[in-house]
Amino acid sequence: MPVAMTVSRIRTLALASVFLGSHPADAADHVKDILADKMTYLKGHFSTEAVSRSVVDAITKADGGGVNFARIVFTIVPHFIKSQSATPAPDYRFTLTYVSIGGPFVDTLDELSSNGFPASQTYSLTYRGVLLLDTQYVALSEHDARPSSVMKNLKVFSPLNPAATGSGEFEWRYQMAPHIQIMNFMDTYFHCTYGTAYPASQVNARLKGDAQDLDCEARNDNNIVTGHSTIALLQYYGVGLTRARSTAASTVEFGVEDVQID
DSSP states (O other), X not given: OOOOOBHXXXXXXXXXXXXXXXXXXXXXXXXHHHHHTHXXXXXXXXXXXXXXXXXXXXXXXXXXXXXXXXXXXEEEEEEEEEESOSSOOOOEEEEEEEEEOSTTXXXXXXXXXXXXXXXXXXXXXXXXXTEEEEEEEEETTSSBOOOOEEEEEEEEOOOOOTTSOOOSEEEEEEEEEXXXXXXXXXXXXEEEEEEEEEEGGGTOTTOOSEEEEEEEEEEOTTSOEEEEEEEEEETTTTEXXXXXXXXXXXXXXXXXXXXXEO
């Protein structure tokens, strides 16, 4: 799998992987076993214990707050504004589940269906639903799940402030690689500027409080911009949600069709 960046990047990879075929598999995780109890798999494999202690400590030292929910389930419909593909995109749907696991850490399960058929799942440990700390893409057509990637080093970090309207800009710089990789890590940069604030009900009528957009760009180890994204910080809930993403291949907006909150 390519180097992971943020939750929005994983959703883009999920769409692309429907067309690109299979990658090398991690035989330790059989897809049928994962599907037998996906929430148990998420809880058991994507905890702060699976990530470097230095990464967890850096985040909790900067952000000791929590989130304001036990579980949120978003039903998301992608709309392709631009695409290099000559064929129309299938009827995609995402079911995105956020589960609070304590402090600013949130487990996520991103499930993609294509033309009404389940296609893939992505399991992740995140910082407030935005920054990936540990992630694994699972293609449901394959026998074994692909290797997961984990954050090896968090070099530059600034906490989000979802409970109040933010200003200015910040950058995250970090390195991710498969769990088994022990050297030759590449830097990833994610730079964001706080933007417009508005009622969260504009994202979906069920959402409380306000939202504020983050206008972000990702850059690779060669300092080349690889994508732009708009992330809505949902202030009442303490998490972010990707609203749009642009890459060299496509521009996609993600509409929130439904929300269920526990």
